[in-house]
Amino acid sequence: MIKERPALASILFPRSEDQIMYSETILKRIIWPMPDSEDEDDHCSMEEACLVTGFLRNYIENGSSQELQQLLKFWTGWCIPPQQLYVEVSPDIGMPVASTCMTTLKLPQKCPTYQAFKDNLEAAVKSTCFGFGMI
Template structure:
């Protein structure tokens, strides 16, 4: 299942016509590498939870969008299938802890009550 998720991710690109990114290129690269590592290492239950947090259900949409932001915690915009991950983490462990904490908040929403 990690490959199924990663194959559908639309990775951020910086176009000169866009506004300045919230995070430096180094922060963006680190955050996206941490995210990829998380998906590759996660078991199927964690991936299911991540997908539910990201899009609101466990059915894979055609595209999954990811953005690196200056926020403190990961956020999702389920209607647009966008996952926002913070760019400030300096280690995978910090990133994983923040992502898992955010993902656990989705257990009471989206028809799961």
């Protein structure tokens, strides 16, 4: 099939480093955390979760194509976006953590400012140089 239609090669085997990444591409695939109706006592943590997910949205909306590719590589292990990307906010972690098999980005619940969030996320994203996405 590829011999007869060589143009299909770029579709079947995209070069992730040549791909331009747009914030809308990522944002429309994110499954954001939803409030759990059973945890009505956990009102403060939901406010913190909304703050942190707002920081993530801001980071994605203002990120360059290269920054978004690096984020996606950290999040999924690959620069090609899957159909769904999941976000969790956890009080048990101090830095962003990715579960690449589940395409889940876990964010720390306690983050006082956008700059602190951005610094932590960028430090975590830089870890892809040593592991995932090196195929």
